[in-house]
Amino acid sequence: MAMPKGPQPFPRAEYTRRLSAVKLEMERRETDVLMVTNPSNITYLTGYTAKSGYVPQALVVSLKEDEPTFITRRMDAPAAVHQMFMDSTQIIGYSENLVGNPEMDGFDAVLDFINDLNLARGRLGLEAKSLSAQTVQKIKSKLPDATVVDFSNCVTWIRLIKSDLEIEVMKEAAAITDAGMLRAKEIIRPGVRESDAAAEIIATLVRGINGKPGTYLPGFFLCASPRSATAHIPWSEDVFRNGSQINLEFGGQRHGYVSALMRTFSIGKPSDRLRRIHEAEVAGLEAALATAKPGASCGDVAAAFNSTFKKHGFVKESRCGYAIGIDWLEPTASLKEGDPTVLQPNMTFHLMLGNWVDEDFGYVISETFRVTDRDAEAFSNLPRVIFEI
Amino acid sequence: MAMPKGPQPFPRAEYTRRLSAVKLEMERRETDVLMVTNPSNITYLTGYTAKSGYVPQALVVSLKEDEPTFITRRMDAPAAVHQMFMDSTQIIGYSENLVGNPEMDGFDAVLDFINDLNLARGRLGLEAKSLSAQTVQKIKSKLPDATVVDFSNCVTWIRLIKSDLEIEVMKEAAAITDAGMLRAKEIIRPGVRESDAAAEIIATLVRGINGKPGTYLPGFFLCASPRSATAHIPWSEDVFRNGSQINLEFGGQRHGYVSALMRTFSIGKPSDRLRRIHEAEVAGLEAALATAKPGASCGDVAAAFNSTFKKHGFVKESRCGYAIGIDWLEPTASLKEGDPTVLQPNMTFHLMLGNWVDEDFGYVISETFRVTDRDAEAFSNLPRVIFEI
Numbered sequence: 001m002a003m004p005k006g007p008q009p010f011p012r013a014e015y016t017r018r019l020s021a022v023k024l025e026m027e028r029r030e031t032d033v034l035m036v037t038n039p040s041n042i043t044y045l046t047g048y049t050a051k052s053g054y055v056p057q058a059l060v061v062s063l064k065e066d067e068p069t070f071i072t073r074r075m076d077a078p079a080a081v082h083q084m085f086m087d088s089t090q091i092i093g094y095s096e097n098l099v100g101n102p103e104m105d106g107f108d109a110v111l112d113f114i115n116d117l118n119l120a121r122g123r124l125g126l127e128a129k130s131l132s133a134q135t136v137q138k139i140k141s142k143l144p145d146a147t148v149v150d151f152s153n154c155v156t157w158i159r160l161i162k163s164d165l166e167i168e169v170m171k172e173a174a175a176i177t178d179a180g181m182l183r184a185k186e187i188i189r190p191g192v193r194e195s196d197a198a199a200e201i202i203a204t205l206v207r208g209i210n211g212k213p214g215t216y217l218p219g220f221f222l223c224a225s226p227r228s229a230t231a232h233i234p235w236s237e238d239v240f241r242n243g244s245q246i247n248l249e250f251g252g253q254r255h256g257y258v259s260a261l262m263r264t265f266s267i268g269k270p271s272d273r274l275r276r277i278h279e280a281e282v283a284g285l286e287a288a289l290a291t292a293k294p295g296a297s298c299g300d301v302a303a304a305f306n307s308t309f310k311k312h313g314f315v316k317e318s319r320c321g322y323a324i325g326i327d328w329l330e331p332t333a334s335l336k337e338g339d340p341t342v343l344q345p346n347m348t349f350h351l352m353l354g355n356w357v358d359e360d361f362g363y364v365i366s367e368t369f370r371v372t373d374r375d376a377e378a379f380s381n382l383p384r385v386i387f388e389i
Numbered sequence: 390m391a392m393p394k395g396p397q398p399f400p401r402a403e404y405t406r407r408l409s410a411v412k413l414e415m416e417r418r419e420t421d422v423l424m425v426t427n428p429s430n431i432t433y434l435t436g437y438t439a440k441s442g443y444v445p446q447a448l449v450v451s452l453k454e455d456e457p458t459f460i461t462r463r464m465d466a467p468a469a470v471h472q473m474f475m476d477s478t479q480i481i482g483y484s485e486n487l488v489g490n491p492e493m494d495g496f497d498a499v500l501d502f503i504n505d506l507n508l509a510r511g512r513l514g515l516e517a518k519s520l521s522a523q524t525v526q527k528i529k530s531k532l533p534d535a536t537v538v539d540f541s542n543c544v545t546w547i548r549l550i551k552s553d554l555e556i557e558v559m560k561e562a563a564a565i566t567d568a569g570m571l572r573a574k575e576i577i578r579p580g581v582r583e584s585d586a587a588a589e590i591i592a593t594l595v596r597g598i599n600g601k602p603g604t605y606l607p608g609f610f611l612c613a614s615p616r617s618a619t620a621h622i623p624w625s626e627d628v629f630r631n632g633s634q635i636n637l638e639f640g641g642q643r644h645g646y647v648s649a650l651m652r653t654f655s656i657g658k659p660s661d662r663l664r665r666i667h668e669a670e671v672a673g674l675e676a677a678l679a680t681a682k683p684g685a686s687c688g689d690v691a692a693a694f695n696s697t698f699k700k701h702g703f704v705k706e707s708r709c710g711y712a713i714g715i716d717w718l719e720p721t722a723s724l725k726e727g728d729p730t731v732l733q734p735n736m737t738f739h740l741m742l743g744n745w746v747d748e749d750f751g752y753v754i755s756e757t758f759r760v761t762d763r764d765a766e767a768f769s770n771l772p773r774v775i776f777e778i
Contacts, residue, residue, distance in 0.1 A: 216623050
């Protein structure tokens with residue numbers, strides 16, 4: 001019996017639209033075949049979210065073919081048949097001989113497939129930035145007549161402007177994120193262990209809300225006193241105490257899409273230091289959101305934050321955020337002074353205003369937003385406050 | 390005020406022992422400086438488990454220096470000070486200018502540091518297999534006089550034999566894994582949504598047991614009918630039904646170390662097909678464990694499984710497992726026919742007997758075990774049964 005197709009998060013037309021944009025770029029760059037290896041780009045072009053990317057796999061997009069072909073480890077082919085929008089004939093499982101084999105790996109199967117396309121003499125697009133030097137070497141030696149064209153980040157840039165359908169999914173993710181933050185407000189108490197609070201919040205993010213579950217483990221960071229100056233510690237074994245500050249950053253996920261959010265919690269009255277930076281950050285955040293509209297640049301948004309923040313006597317060293325979508329960060333446009341990317345409707349960003357001031361003090365707040373026809377729309381419905389416990 | 394050191398999972402002597410083994414290999418290969426970039430290897434050599442590896446960072450081990458130096462993004466330096474065993478002077482935060490910058494990245498800071506060591510004319514070890522072609526190119530152009538020596542997987546091979554302290558931590562992780570599987574047995578019921586069950590199990594894995602919390606999000610896969618033939622779908626939005634089969638694979642985590650486990654669940658009486666493969670798999674599993682002792686090879690263990698399994702009329706295409714430790718899979722020794730690695734005490738493996746037979750049917754069972762002085766010790770205390778609900 002064949003593996004049934006699962007429910008697709010998007011209609012077929014959405015995927016063909018995305019593929020057309022990629023093929024247009026391939027045509028512009030006279031590239032016959034593109035080998036997509038970035039897992040988030042594979043999700044974007046097919047709907048596949050299974051976690052098989054720790055071994056080689058590739059989505060091969062050919063100008064001559066309507067649907068792309070996915071070459072993956074044989075044990076992962078059924079998941080691809082189930083999740084990908086394409087016909088099951090477009091999914092090829094490679095032999096287990098290529099796993100844990102010091103001589104060969106799954107890229108050998110991918111390159112054999114590309115060779116059989118008889119396009120090896122043409123131009124082959126690679127996401128070279130995320131391929132190992134060893135793999136690039138293998139490609140050059142197995143396809144010596146192909147001209148390699150660097151498509152690093154090309155599909156990722158196409159992802160920058162979301163469709164209305166993608167925005168809907170990101171809003172579902174945002175509702176999950178808000179539910180998690182409200183659960184944090186209930187569970188964070190003096191005497192509670194950080195890991196126990198994390199367990200409750202993460203369970204909320206997996207369970208989801210409004211009948212829409214989270215679809216994967218969320219990104220998750222709970223950095224509490226004395227670690228409020230850290231950004232990427234998931235949680236510790238300490239218990240919360242009176243006077244503890246807790247910096248939370250996480251994002252619910254729907255079908256790969258993430259809506260991220262940061263809020264700072266204080267058990268007991270926030271210190272003056274914390275309150276002062278909070279006021280400055282919120283003023284900066286609002287200035288940034290007021291600037292984010294079609295025609296403004298990413299750099300303008302960062303400049304609006306920075307100048308307002310400076311008026312309050314503060315500076316933030318790190319950038320003010322980045323494009324967000326599938327699997328959190330999109331390494332394309334930055335909300336950073338000087339970034340020339342011009343905002344267009346349905347671009348989505350994580351306006352990430354975490355500020356790790358000193359070795360003993362940090363503060364976080366953020367909003368995930370989309371650019372609308374005329375302004376910016378934040379996805380979260382939560383107030384921009386220090387949550388006092 | 391400076392960031393305080395957090396509680397270390399291992400004493401200093403454990404880290405210096407690990408570093409000595411790495412330095413011995415560096416000496417053998419006449420390599421002055423090693424740039425460790427694999428995040429699991431950084432965890433192994435320092436205790437660092439914060440999740441900053443999505444931007445460039447490196448641990449630089451020099452034969453001339455007692456302690457290694459960690460170069461990371463400035464916002465992540467406090468977490469490194471908190472978690473790493475080294476003196477805080479060994480941690481260098483690089484400027485935010487190098488983030489989201491199309492011209493330069495954190496590897497420029499790492500290479501500047503290596504250049505300042507005045508060792509650039511000597512031999513530089515790289516984990517080239519996990520570096521992008523672009524980064525290797527940058528290294529060659531910034532350190533043109535250095536001879537690059539490929540240390541891919543070298544530290545990973547050193548990790549293969551665990552210390553007694555590491556085994557203790559893996560057993561703590563295994564207790565968490567068992568708690569998660571027992572929670573699955575309580576929560577999986579007809580009418581329950583897969584995501585709701587996942588939420589409960591994952592919360593258990595984060596909360597931990599015996600006063601020892603999980604320290605990170607677990608690897609987690611719940612592949613239920615009609616997806617029992619898939620291996621790496623986290624969960625779906627379906628509800629369990631009478632007759633559903635559920636294949637679970639996950640691992641609790643302690644300080645980076647994972648103990649993985651697979652079990653198959655059946656709501657209602659297992660089908661004959663399921664029961665037959667289960668009996669064959671358990672017989673094969675027991676034959677494999679009986680073979681796993683010092684002096685046998687990894688290939689012998691796989692052959693013991695395969696020949697027993699074949700006697701029952703089955704074949705398994707994929708390998709029978711792999712070395713396990715920090716962040717799950719260690720890409721070194723495989724439990725695969727022909728793998729010559731000779732078992733030694735305190736090697737640890739995931740004897741992974743998942744078998745995705747057909748597009749409509751798969752079955753899973755596994756054990757994480759260590760090699761002892763005379764035999765094999767499985768970490769889980771759970772029975773090797775189909776869990777009937």
